[in-house]
Amino acid sequence: MMTTVVIQTIARVVVPFLQLFGLYIIVHGPVSPGGGFQGGVIVGASMILLALSYDLSSAETKVSHKVRIAMDSTGALLFAGIGLLCLLAGGVFLEYGIIPLPMVPAEVRGLMILLVGVAIGIHIMALAASLFLHLAEEHDT
Amino acid sequence: MIRAKHVVPVLVLLGIGIILTMAVIDMPAFGDPEAPAHRHVAPRYIARAYEETGVPNMVTAVLADYRGYDTLGELTVIFAAGAAVLSLLVGRKLKEES
Numbered sequence: 001m002m003t004t005v006v007i008q009t010i011a012r013v014v015v016p017f018l019q020l021f022g023l024y025i026i027v028h029g030p031v032s033p034g035g036g037f038q039g040g041v042i043v044g045a046s047m048i049l050l051a052l053s054y055d056l057s058s059a060e061t062k063v064s065h066k067v068r069i070a071m072d073s074t075g076a077l078l079f080a081g082i083g084l085l086c087l088l089a090g091g092v093f094l095e096y097g098i099i100p101l102p103m104v105p106a107e108v109r110g111l112m113i114l115l116v117g118v119a120i121g122i123h124i125m126a127l128a129a130s131l132f133l134h135l136a137e138e139h140d141t
Numbered sequence: 142m143i144r145a146k147h148v149v150p151v152l153v154l155l156g157i158g159i160i161l162t163m164a165v166i167d168m169p170a171f172g173d174p175e176a177p178a179h180r181h182v183a184p185r186y187i188a189r190a191y192e193e194t195g196v197p198n199m200v201t202a203v204l205a206d207y208r209g210y211d212t213l214g215e216l217t218v219i220f221a222a223g224a225a226v227l228s229l230l231v232g233r234k235l236k237e238e239s
Contacts, residue, residue, distance in 0.1 A: 030196040035204065065231070076220045079213055094209040097193075110195035113205040120216060127223040134230040 003053050011053035018046035026121035030113050036120025043121070044128025056136055059129070068126040068133075075123025079116055182207075 019042075026039030051059035063071075083094040091098030096112035097105035169176035186203055196202045204212055 030198050030201050032198060033200070035201055069227070072220065072223065076216055079216055083209070083213060094206075094213065096206060096209075104195075106193055106195040109193065109206055113194060113196050113201060116205040116209065116212070117201065120212070123216060123220065127219065130227055131223065134227060137234065138230065 003055075007053045011049050015046045015050055018049065019043050022046065022121075022125070026117055027114070029117040030110060036117040037124055039117075040121040040124025041128050043125035044132075047125075047129035048132045051133060051136065056133060059133060063126075063129065065130070065133075068130045071122050071126035072130065075119045075121070075126070078119035078122070082112055082115060082119070 022039045022042030022045075024039070025034035025042060026036055029035035029039070047059055047063065050062065082096070086095045086098050087093055089098045089100055096109040099108050099112065101108050101111070103111070173179070186199065186207060190199045190202045190207075191197065194202045194206050196206075
């Protein structure tokens, strides 16, 4: 794959802002439009931009295959774990308000909504990057 | 040219099409405030979502809290699909290397 120094410089400047914007959308999900799915895709797209403007191996060194698989599973497990935490606390599956934290139940639910968004974001960002990198790998070799 | 083996599929398709068209005609008008979807639990979400979850974005409150089960299922489906695709792609590469 051939890229020029212009593309590489622009990508190097844009990628951190893309990732910051994606994380902002994930964390700001409870307050403004957005959330885990949308923000996760933006962070994943920043890795795709890196792979397109440099090469696949440079993106691979930033987040290796093992790290992506681990993030993928962590996101899904974190969501399910929050649900099971509610069962342990004596409530119904995914009944966030029951989790005993030193806060008003409404605030606990708000916090858990944020955590669920982060879990979705971790899952989606790893999966979006993984799918592209592995499909591109097929063509590259 | 009409063949005998085409008659039954065409009739079945026509039947399904007529049923679907009748269902679409029976649907409430777009944005109708009296539609069943807007009268069931939606007013309660609008009235109570903020005081119950403390989250100003009602969409996120419904997505992650009231309909958390649905979102967990959605994430599980994406996880399963992603794991299947990745195992196919990575598995083939490992097979070629060996």
